[in-house]
């Protein structure tokens with residue numbers, strides 16, 4: 332499974348045998364219609380079956396523009412997307428209630444599967460026990476982009492959630508955060524995950540809309556080069572992420588300046604100037620700790636196929652330990 336920010340990338344992930352999500356947090360009704368039209372064209376033999384990709388929305392952004400958010404969710408339902416992923420909201424349950432098939436959206440025939448990304452054990456338990464979601468994503472501290480400041484590592488988060496969920500009728504739990512290759516994904520499967528979510532790894536594909544300078548920064552990064560911080564959001568003049576959430580990206584001088592107490596407006600002015608030349612020392616690159624293990628840029632479909640083969644090899648290798 333991959334979290335992507337364009338339909339092109341999500342389509343290729345699904346074609347490769349994974350399941351592609353489009354990050355639709357900043358989608359407008361028009362842009363979303365375009366992305367979904369592209370997706371539908373890409374799967375011409377679909378008939379009445381659901382569109383084999385998912386859409387990801389961010390709770391506090393949905394709350395911030397309720398009218399538009401209802402429109403984009405209606406468009407998602409009318410297009411029968413297979414899944415909707417929700418994360419980072421004070422109360423996601425109101426949006427979960429909104430995602431339903433009703434006479435108002437007559438063209439919708441399929442209720443999407445609901446994925447909720449949890450950044451703590453408590454969030455996972457609310458999602459499973461109160462909201463009865465279909466899938467939980469256990470997002471650990473290594474994850475690229477936004478996540479829980481106090482989240483434990485992905486392995487600890489996954490194990491905590493699996494241990495706390497009831498033995499019967501619990502939703503499947505996927506592992507997310509810092510996964511770079513198939514052997515890591517296989518380790519999470521052996522630990523009880525129902526699947527693995529990779530985000531940063533798919534930034535290094537030709538289909539990814541990440542600019543080349545961000546891709547190059549990920550290729551260069553060592554795990555110690557990434558940091559969980561508010562500084563990168565502040566350089567973007569973004570202050571509205573919920574309490575307890577910050578973002579992981581490459582530690583550039585933006586972070587040093589914020590840590591040293593440089594006023595935020597000065598940081599923003601330096602950032603705007605640096606952006607003119609794509610200065611790598613003052614850049615914002617969201618990525619996971621696993622960036623240290625990522626080098627090649629390859630087509631997303633090929634990458635999914637390679638990950639799958641690597642997972643199978645790793646599981647077979649594990650079996651040999653029992654021989």
Ligand SMILES: Cc1cc2nc3c(=O)[nH]c(=O)nc-3n(C[C@H](O)[C@H](O)[C@H](O)COP(=O)(O)O)c2cc1C
Pocket residue numbers: 334354355356387388389417418419448470473474475476477507508509510528529530531532617618619620621
């Ligand atoms: C560039 C980028 C953008 C992301 N955007 C979102 C998002 O819009 N919504 C969300 O729930 N998670 C988002 N994430 C986090 C992913 O959902 C997921 O937890 C993470 O990508 C998986 O970890 P990895 O990047 O460590 O592989 C983003 C991650 C990255 C790297």
